[in-house]
Amino acid sequence: MRSFIKVFLIIFVPIGILLSVTWSITDKLILEAAQKELAHEMASKAEILKGYDLKYTFDQNLHDKFSHISEKSKLRITIIRKDGFVVDDSYYTPEQVSEMENHANRPEVLEAFATGTGSVIRRSTTAEKRMYYFASKYDENLIVRVSYPMDYIESLRAGMLKQNLTVYFILMIMIALLTIYLARRINRPIQQLSIIADKIEAGESKIYFPSFRDKTITKLVGVIYRIYNSMNMKAKQLEQEKLKLNHIFSILDEGIILLDAKNNVKHFNNTAIENLETELKTDKNILQQTNNMDFLSFFSEIVPLFEDRRLQKEYKGRIYEIYIRVFDNEKLIVFFDITERAEYENFKTELIGNITHELKTPLSMIMGYSETIKNDPDMDKKFHDKFINIIYNSSNRLNILINDILQLHKLEMQKDSIAVEEPTIAGELAEEIRSYYVDRPKDVTFKAEGLDEIYINREHILSILTNLVDNAMKYSTGDHIHLDILKDKDMISINVADHGPVIPTNEKDRIFERFYTMDKAKNQNDTGTGLGLSIVKHIATLYNGEARVVSNDKGGNTFIIKLREKFPLSDIS
Structure with a gap:
């Protein structure tokens, strides 16, 4: 996302600045032209007025003519003597x-x-408004001055500003849309290359290298691919060297404590203090540094060792891997935090084990029955069709499992980036659910009273409903399933109730885990993948909600899913 924004700004900002500067210069030139035109017009008016027989004293006839001109054109005419006396003003x-x-x-x-001649733009102290003044000498002792309100120029400026702003914003929007399109085209391969680089950095062994239309990027990917393969080969060669240099490199980044023959601290680094959360002092026995029982227990098993050892120990809820290297009169203790790695390894082992277990059954059935059909081409049609049906069902189960794994992975990757631009229509949703379960062995009742639009992604809410109803179809012994959707302000509540059997209390939290199935369901023919409820919980988390199950008064279970609606940003503002 950051790279997309950078590309967008690189394209959009210079164009926006250039457009703004062009607009500013154009506006200035037009106003200057208008002002010059006004000055020329005022000079012409003054020359015309100089054709009158002007007096050095007030003349009523001239005053009436000048007043009439002012009424018609807003032009102010002033006759001024050299001593500053105002002879007439229209x-x-x-x-x-x-x-x-x-x-x-x-x-x-x-x-x-x-x-x-003389001209100036200033505020009139008598008329109390901004005026453009032009004065022309009539003779040595008399001038004709004409002035015109600057309302014309200011109204022209206001009109131009409104028009230019409209055009400016339309152009900026068009440029922004075009820039977004170009930025996406440019940023997409960059993102894919970034993902490849992250996976290589993470040390993944299987990385997909996509193909690109751009020849230059294709060559770059080819180079990265060759480097990646070369790195994998070198990694195996360096593994042995890494064992030899492990102690030297570990002291640079990990906790280090050097003890003498009497177990007095000779040296330590800051990482050791941070990990142990204890201040250490040199030339003092390690077991006399503090009275903290965690600290004493941690080192009481390490200090008596007099041979090179590698072990793992827990300290204040963290797991540390410890290297002990014994020299002639010293003992080097190197330890580092592997808590996250251990947790990841446990999670990865459990996940791989679960996936392998779930894939093994349908694959075994597909391979077994396929081999039977292959080895017996003259098999009775009845058995042949039966075996084909079993192979198809196993393949379908395998496909569902893979789709569920992919959907769960997609939800986990989505995190907080969910956005809903178009609402889900409750009526259409109800009709789709009713038609989907119309010929099922259990009756499904759907209620969404008082709801018109739901700002939940249609794919997500359908996934919740179908997973919960399918779950009830498989495991409930009753004949009815009740589905209700309620709304309280911006919180959507989805309730799916069945008629039992009741889920034991100790399993109500675990059923939302990946691949977890209840013991009573393991021997059933129609079992799920064990991912449906995990998918439901992940969707609820995306919408800042929750997923739980409670016992109901029907002798069964009610799954309650809370989702907070995600309104478009335009509606929020």
């Missing part, structure tokens, strides 16, 4: 004009008297 009445403050220090006025 935004105000004659009385207000006479009271206007002196404009001699206005920047556009000063610039116009100095160079002939």
